[in-house]
Amino acid sequence: MSNRAPLIAFFPEASFGAALNCVAIAQSLAELGAESVFVCHPGFSGVFSQYGFKEYHLSRDVDVSQDETEDYWQEFIERHTPHFSLSPLDQLDTYVGPTWDAIVETVEKEDGSLYSLLGRLSPDLVVLDNVIMFPAILRLSIPWVRVISCVETELADANVPPYLSGLSVGDESAIQTFNEAYLKAVEPAWHRYQKFRQSHKLPVLSDGEFLEPSPWLNLLLAPSMVRRERSEVLPKDKFVYLEGCVRREAPFNLPVFAKDTFPLVYVSFGSLGAIDVALMQRMIRVFERIEARFIVNVGGFLENYDNVPDNVFLGAWFAQPSIVKLADLFVHHGGNNSFCEALYFGVPSLVMPYCWDGHDNAIRAVETKTGSMLHRSNWTDEELKDHIESLLDNNSMKKRLRDNARVMQQQPGSATAANAILALCSK
Amino acid sequence: MSSEKPVRPKSNHIELAKKLIDIVSAKGMSVGDRLPEKYFADQCGVSRTLIRSAFKLLKERGVLDWKEEVGYTLIASSHDLLDFQDGLPAASESALADQILLDRTARRIAQSVSVSALTRRYNVTRQRVLSALQKLQSDDLVSQSASQSWVFQTLLDNADSIKESLEYRLVAEPAAILANGFKLHQQLAVSLRKQIESFLKVPVGGADLQLFIQQDVEFHLLLATSSGNRFLADSLTNHHRLRQLPNARISLTDFRMRQAHMEHLEILTMIESGQFDAAADMMKVHLRLSQSLRPSTVNRGSPPLFK
Numbered sequence: 001m002s003n004r005a006p007l008i009a010f011f012p013e014a015s016f017g018a019a020l021n022c023v024a025i026a027q028s029l030a031e032l033g034a035e036s037v038f039v040c041h042p043g044f045s046g047v048f049s050q051y052g053f054k055e056y057h058l059s060r061d062v063d064v065s066q067d068e069t070e071d072y073w074q075e076f077i078e079r080h081t082p083h084f085s086l087s088p089l090d091q092l093d094t095y096v097g098p099t100w101d102a103i104v105e106t107v108e109k110e111d112g113s114l115y116s117l118l119g120r121l122s123p124d125l126v127v128l129d130n131v132i133m134f135p136a137i138l139r140l141s142i143p144w145v146r147v148i149s150c151v152e153t154e155l156a157d158a159n160v161p162p163y164l165s166g167l168s169v170g171d172e173s174a175i176q177t178f179n180e181a182y183l184k185a186v187e188p189a190w191h192r193y194q195k196f197r198q199s200h201k202l203p204v205l206s207d208g209e210f211l212e213p214s215p216w217l218n219l220l221l222a223p224s225m226v227r228r229e230r231s232e233v234l235p236k237d238k239f240v241y242l243e244g245c246v247r248r249e250a251p252f253n254l255p256v257f258a259k260d261t262f263p264l265v266y267v268s269f270g271s272l273g274a275i276d277v278a279l280m281q282r283m284i285r286v287f288e289r290i291e292a293r294f295i296v297n298v299g300g301f302l303e304n305y306d307n308v309p310d311n312v313f314l315g316a317w318f319a320q321p322s323i324v325k326l327a328d329l330f331v332h333h334g335g336n337n338s339f340c341e342a343l344y345f346g347v348p349s350l351v352m353p354y355c356w357d358g359h360d361n362a363i364r365a366v367e368t369k370t371g372s373m374l375h376r377s378n379w380t381d382e383e384l385k386d387h388i389e390s391l392l393d394n395n396s397m398k399k400r401l402r403d404n405a406r407v408m409q410q411q412p413g414s415a416t417a418a419n420a421i422l423a424l425c426s427k
Numbered sequence: 428m429s430s431e432k433p434v435r436p437k438s439n440h441i442e443l444a445k446k447l448i449d450i451v452s453a454k455g456m457s458v459g460d461r462l463p464e465k466y467f468a469d470q471c472g473v474s475r476t477l478i479r480s481a482f483k484l485l486k487e488r489g490v491l492d493w494k495e496e497v498g499y500t501l502i503a504s505s506h507d508l509l510d511f512q513d514g515l516p517a518a519s520e521s522a523l524a525d526q527i528l529l530d531r532t533a534r535r536i537a538q539s540v541s542v543s544a545l546t547r548r549y550n551v552t553r554q555r556v557l558s559a560l561q562k563l564q565s566d567d568l569v570s571q572s573a574s575q576s577w578v579f580q581t582l583l584d585n586a587d588s589i590k591e592s593l594e595y596r597l598v599a600e601p602a603a604i605l606a607n608g609f610k611l612h613q614q615l616a617v618s619l620r621k622q623i624e625s626f627l628k629v630p631v632g633g634a635d636l637q638l639f640i641q642q643d644v645e646f647h648l649l650l651a652t653s654s655g656n657r658f659l660a661d662s663l664t665n666h667h668r669l670r671q672l673p674n675a676r677i678s679l680t681d682f683r684m685r686q687a688h689m690e691h692l693e694i695l696t697m698i699e700s701g702q703f704d705a706a707a708d709m710m711k712v713h714l715r716l717s718q719s720l721r722p723s724t725v726n727r728g729s730p731p732l733f734k
Binding site: 250303 | 533534535584585631632635637678679681683684718
């Protein structure tokens with residue numbers, strides 16, 4: 001047995017949530033003496049190194065000029081912004097199906113590069129935080145851990161509503177309709193992906209599935225306060241629940257506001273949400289009428305804003321955990337990382353979902369009385385104002401969340417994950 | 428003892444005196460330390476004549492001493508400095524100028540603004556607004572357009588200006604180190620090194636972003652003003668002043684702040700040991716690593732977003 005520190009290769013998907021969730025686990029692993037490296041999309045260049053981790057980039061298949069990329073994004077915004085206001089069912093054909101197709105295309109393009117990279121790195125373990133399997137991982141026969149950080153519904157069960165549906169348990173007819181529509185919408189991408197798997201002599205997955213559970217270890221980012229009752233209990237040696245997975249960030253220095261005693265509201269819909277500048281501007285006009293301080297993440301679109309009210313502060317990027325920790329309310333899109341950070345710091349959520357896991361977390365916030373939900377764009381100014389003010393005034397919810405946060409912070413998910421990973425390495 | 432009625436000092440001297448105290452405090456200067464006029468003139472972006480006037484005011488208040496062969500030296504302790512600063516009369520146009528600038532960086536007022544609009548917003552006289560704008564104009568932060576409106580200079584708050592800032596610094600900062608007349612201000616370098624070493628001793632997770640930004644700007648100003656080339660020193664000093672303004676785009680991890688400070692110390696060591704070429708190269712590496720690194724891909728399945 002070698003005495004060297006175990007080498008863990010993290011491979012998060014190209015989204016903030018997965019990337020930063022993995023940073024939290026890698027920080028805990030570093031405290032335990034393991035070495036973590038990140039394999040990532042070139043678009044995430046520098047993200048992991050600024051936390052002190054080595055990065056290895058998958059190669060780009062094609063050279064795309066900046067003009068072409070900007071044209072693509074303009075077209076993407078125009079095409080998809082209206083889709084984000086549709087119901088989860090109506091998003092299946094307009095957004096979910098095409099997105100699965102893009103995900104499969106990414107796997108086809110990048111799997112070869114991943115195979116070479118992992119072969120060269122020769123890690124003791126791969127941690128995959130993604131929604132799809134890359135055949136390279138199975139072909140190399142390296143033990144791998146699956147992180148289910150997107151949403152708990154990703155792992156199907158008779159007592160769990162369908163993934164991405166935004167439905168509640170018991171709504172049988174709607175569940176059946178959604179299941180049928182989902183399989184139909186993802187069918188072309190699913191067939192394309194199974195064909196790719198078969199080309200690498202890997203087994204075909206069940207209808208609509210793109211990723212199997214790991215035979216070694218699966219980590220579920222599902223704090224007990226919002227966890228679902230499953231009909232089939234997951235084996236504890238293979239499935240470990242995490243009570244949030246929050247990375248360490250430098251403390252946040254609050255900007256000066258005219259009324260510094262007002263409650264603090266943090267608003268972030270992630271970078272994708274920041275694309276809808278018109279909606280953000282509409283929300284900001286409502287914030288102006290509320291007795292609260294608002295810190296709003298507007299992504300790369302800061303220059304589109306002017307005449308910002310005195311009680312609103314905009315930024316292109318914030319070290320989110322450091323602000324959520326100080327906030328009295330978190331308005332977000334229902335990304336699982338955001339939802340779990342709100343729970344970890346005992347902050348109520350107002351979920352205004354755009355797509356994907358946002359719908360499932362929005363309904364879960366209502367079911368578990370950890371927040372409320374509102375359509376992302378279909379509201380009157382008074383409705384948005386009322387939602388925010390009633391959550392800020394809901395003292396019983398605040399107390400329950402604060403009590404729960406103390407419990408979560410005593411058993412941080414990042415440390416639980418790191419211990420489980422190291423235990424697997426030593427087997 | 429003179430029985431003359433004391434003359435109220437000019438507001439720009441008061442303001443400059445406050446700024447000098449900020450610099451002296453930030454550097455952790457001690458009783459007996461010398462205050463080089465040129466360095467402070469470069470740091471504040473003003474003439475040496477103005478600096479002498481502010482030094483004189485500080486001497487009258489018992490903060491500095493002056494001797495023929497030595498020049499000005501510090502005689503007040505750090506605690507007394509704070510008391511002294513509190514005791515200075517407020518320069519109201521300066522406070523208004525700061526507020527206008529803060530509101531611009533928070534995008535609460537537009538890039539082009541009229542005096543009337545500012546008069547209404549701050550509920551003050553037209554004359555006070557004009558004085559505040561003239562103060563900002565003297566710092567090159569606003570200019571008056573042909574249509575009589577006032578236009579703010581481009582700040583480091585958008586992707587294009589940040590990119591251009593990096594391109595400029597990659598040329599100018601190594602050039603400052605390689606300038607013929609480069610001579611490091613030893614005393615200030617020693618003081619800055621101490622501050623950085625003290626920053627690095629803070630436990631992981633406790634790094635203060637505002638303190639880091641202040642020390643980072645101090646470091647880069649130190650090298651610019653040590654260049655011995657007035658044009659390089661002036662242009663870099665003006666540019667670093669923009670970096671000191673509140674900036675919604677700056678957010679650094681604890682790790683990167685420490686790493687950047689280690690790079691600062693390494694550059695200082697190289698300069699102190701006469702390795703100027705290596706220090707200039709290291710500066711380039713440092714600037715490239717200090718770019719704001721954020722994902723250019725935003726969602727699963729989507730291509731990179733260059734924004």
